[in-house]
């Protein structure tokens with residue numbers, strides 16, 4: 001059988017392959033015969049076996065093993081079979097006369113008890129063709145079997161299930177009393193092969209050659225003669241019976257046998273023959289009376305199940321004479337199995353006509369003729385089809401809706417994640433969604449309508465978001481209603497439940513997010529507190545408290561009456577307007593942290609109307625907002641830190657954008673009436689002060705805004721210095737980024753961007769103030785806008801947190817402000833690195849020391865009376881120049897061997913530039929020698 005694929009992969013792992021190896025069988029197929037033999041006991045009683053298609057000899061081995069000793073075992077194959085003990089083998093094609101002759105030569109006049117056939121043509125082409133070739137081979141082997149089998153002998157063959165299977169089985173049934181198809185366990189389920197065990201060979205005397213001719217057998221089994229087999233003898237009994245039985249009956253019997261096994265394999269078993277006979281059913285030739293069709297309750301069933309409708313009774317014959325009974329109708333009744341849809345319709349029409357004619361049916365409408373009745377029938381079918389189509393359409397629509405709904409839910413989830421900064425916009429599958437998430441869903445400036453729609457708060461609830469994403473907004477409400485009717489998932493209850501679940505899930509996610517943030521950033525909590533205090537509550541608080549409280553009385557409570565609006569809020573903006581440079585509250589301790597932790601009472605006591613007053617204190621310009629109304633003057637007992645802050649404030653205002661400010665106190669167009677601001681957000685950046693003073697001067701002019709406070713300075717909550725960089729590109733809004741999932745660089749960039757934006761706002765406002773385009777009061781008034789009021793009741797924490805970040809007025813920034821900051825950043829970037837700065841400072845310091853010394857010396861020179869004025873001036877100049885220059889490093893001595901020196905040559909030796917000193921090598925040696933001697937003498 002040649003190379004077999006069982007040598008590789010799957011085959012190698014096969015249990016029977018391993019068993020065959022273990023037991024010394026040449027092929028795993030040996031076990032098929034083992035199993036067949038176990039079931040039918042074929043071998044033990046056989047004394048002569050012919051194995052057709054026997055290579056490599058597995059079956060021969062089994063036969064040799066289970067057959068009685070001395071049995072004749074003959075194997076034939078296209079391929080040579082390695083010699084086996086007690087087995088005769090030869091190479092031949094079983095379809096050729098040569099094979100038959102050779103067999104005969106080996107058999108002499110013996111008859112075989114058993115003929116085996118496990119042949120398989122070389123497969124590889126299409127299945128049908130292979131199956132056909134296979135079954136052709138089966139028929140050839142059967143031909144040999146009929147020639148060499150003894151009466152009562154057995155024939156075992158492999159058959160491939162195909163449309164010819166039943167034909168083969170029918171033929172087997174004609175030749176053997178018992179025919180059984182079986183699938184041994186060793187035969188792979190995936191294989192379409194089945195083994196047919198034919199026992200008790202009838203041994204007919206003469207077999208019509210057509211009976212074993214593939215052309216006839218496989219072409220049309222019904223065309224086979226029903227009595228082609230002549231019994232070998234009249235005494236053959238059952239054989240005669242078998243031979244006289246109709247082919248249809250035999251095929252039906254055998255088909256019934258095979259059905260017992262048909263579930264094991266048969267890829268084509270599901271194939272349906274929609275026209276003509278269904279496979280295996282051709283022997284079930286059923287007839288019925290025309291009466292059953294006409295009068296029966298289910299004419300369709302009759303047409304479907306019967307082969308023929310017969311007109312037997314007088315009544316039925318009378319129907320044949322009806323004008324409705326056309327020759328075509330009669331022909332149709334002759335063979336129902338070959339009819340098409342139109343034929344069936346015609347028969348149904350005929351039935352109705354006959355029924356009407358015979359009075360079995362009464363016309364509903366007397367005017368309606370037969371044709372109309374027929375149309376009713378057609379309509380029924382059409383209705384059925386329409387109905388089916390409708391159902392399909394509905395199912396499709398429902399499916400689409402469900403998919404849409406799922407997609408929308410997914411979108412909603414992604415949007416919410418996006419809003420929680422749990423995902424980056426580019427991570428979202430749908431970028432539009434990301435944009436939507438940023439621009440639309442939480443668009444807090446969406447407008448009054450939107451605000452009204454959402455309880456007047458201007459905020460969308462989660463349900464709204466889900467509803468929106470679900471396409472459940474007003475525009476699609478009708479569709480939503482329809483959907484809710486159709487799908488239980490869309491019911492309000494379900495929606496609420498899902499929304500609640502989603503909210504719960506999101507709350508959980510948000511909590512995780514917060515935890516992660518906390519873990520990641522030790523200062524996060526403090527920042528959050530400060531955020532809450534400053535940017536949200538306080539922001540709204542100041543506006544709620546009103547701005548026209550000119551008397552500087554304590555700030556009132558907010559509209560919600562909570563009274564917890566403790567920070568300057570609106571000052572967030574106002575302070576930005578005035579560059580937010582101030583010092584700590586004069587009457588409180590100046591620790592920056594204390595600003596953050598300001599308690600409620602203190603906050604309430606703050607003035608409602610906020611303003612800034614800048615005062616000069618000595619050289620320092622001081623922003624000195626004060627929480628207490630009367631505390632308008634900078635305290636002289638300010639701490640050193642505060643003094644430093646003031647200095648930094650001065651540096652801040654030394655920037656070009658403020659250069660036009662003459663007196664900062666005059667900033668406010670509403671004159672000195674303005675009240676002072678509390679210090680809540682007034683922190684100054686403590687700059688790096690490393691290196692000497694000169695270095696400090698280089699970096700000290702850096703005042704930054706705190707990202708959290710929307711324009712406050714950046715003294716850390718823990719009091720650490722926090723030097724920050726003003727961004728290069730402040731116009732880029734990168735506020736939507738989440739620091740949590742980014743690496744540190746990204747975080748820094750984000751902070752820079754954020755700060756840049758806010759700082760630009762501050763500078764813009766400050767510039768506007770400076771240029772008197774706007775007054776402080778106007779700015780404060782502008783702070784009262786539609787974003788002021790906010791009912792926070794019942795809102796989820798993630799939303800409030802998000803609001804804290806984003807629910808702010810959009811303060812415009814000018815190009816000039818951005819340019820100013822950019823210039824500043826460039827200046828900062830141009831600074832030398834720390835070590836260089838330190839080195840420079842050291843150098844400078846030493847120079848100053850030298851200059852100091854030189855100055856003293858110069859004083860001495862000037863006091864001298866020995867020198868004239870001109871001489872003194874020259875001396876002093878030289879000394880100062882020397883001091884300024886500093887000590888030059890002693891250059892490495894260069895030794896040059898000059899020729900002729902020892903010969904008394906005078907003047908500059910050749911090749912020597914600059915100062916030079918002539919030394920005598922011999923003299924040097926002598927000097928050293930003398931030193932050595934001297935030392936030696938000392939030791940003695």
Ligand SMILES: C[S@@+](CC[C@H](N)C(=O)[O-])C[C@H]1O[C@@H](n2cnc3c(N)ncnc32)[C@H](O)[C@@H]1O
Nearest residue numbers: 001053055056057058059078093094118119120
């Ligand atoms: C599955 S193998 C038989 C295995 C065999 N029963 C055993 O156990 O070793 C099928 C064999 O049929 C042979 N065969 C196919 N067509 C043939 C033909 N026309 N004449 C002889 N042998 C043929 C192939 O050469 C192949 O060896």
